[in-house]
Amino acid sequence: MKQDFSLGQVEVAMSPRERFEEYLQSRQKRVTSQRRIILDQVFSHHDHFDADQLLAELTAEVRARKVSRPTVYRTLSELVDAGLLRSMTLGGRAVYEHDYGYPQHDHLHCQQCDRLIEFQSQELAQIRDAVAREHRFRPTGHRMIVTGLCEECQKARRRPTRPTDLI
Amino acid sequence: MKQDFSLGQVEVAMSPRERFEEYLQSRQKRVTSQRRIILDQVFSHHDHFDADQLLAELTAEVRARKVSRPTVYRTLSELVDAGLLRSMTLGGRAVYEHDYGYPQHDHLHCQQCDRLIEFQSQELAQIRDAVAREHRFRPTGHRMIVTGLCEECQKARRRPTRPTDLI
């Protein structure tokens, strides 16, 4: 799951860390070292990731800051609750990405290489709202995923001699 | 998962059954009683369903035509392959719906009652293609799900005295 950090940023008053701590305090939850470690790792780079990848990054860290798998799952849920992350389901597993400080967008998903490419479309939200109005539906959000082949995989497919056929 | 059979139909040359048998024959697969039973059940009504629901419907049938769980899963995959069904993932499980003979559409998903409401939007496909072109992405399809509250659940929420609070 390679990244495609093409979009800008959104102005935010607090850092993710401040915001998370505020969220925790507002719920009588504690600021623990595990929660801090996970938050820092998650916001250390902009990318799409799943629980396993995050766990792998954490254990790969030199001064192996140990966080257990259940705690990773529990904290990811909290980060979504706190509005810091968004999640979507892709091929059976939950995939996360930054939400806080990052603009609303949707995805192109390459079915060959699994890459997620972000895109923004003003019209999409307009269509969403128009359709929702028609159905007297109150939208709280949406998710659009366009599946297909990214530029590179199209080239790779056209190439006559391809090494170890993918798929 | 209640139905919302609002869209029309698409002209098709063959019945689902004919089409499935053609698909099977083209792949040296066999027309078995289990495959027929599943196909008939799936196309006996227009609805969104998951593997468990289908299995329940099958065992609930009076003259209990028995099909095992693995066979249900295996056959659902074949029906998707054959272009008779489409699948999407919702809350961790695969949800299926008719594809063959049914127009392209997207969904409004009520987060309260879990209902799926279908809608069609010409512009959506146009936006999809425009965005894809911009990114030199070759789209093979897309999936858009708008989450929110359906009309009824909005009413229910506003009602001051509500019986056994949902969620």
Added chain:
DNA sequence: TTTCATGCAAAATGTTTGCACACGA
């Protein structure tokens, strides 16, 4: 009569939970 499909049980996958101990406030 030769495959291919099925059912069973077991495995695999991804995620959640119960509980005793650890630790932040």
Added chain:
DNA sequence: TCGTGTGCAAACATTTTGCATGAAA
């Protein structure tokens, strides 16, 4: 101190698989 969070192991839900038997072609 007190109550929440953690890690562990086990449970969980959904889907997939190995294998012996059963049935299409």
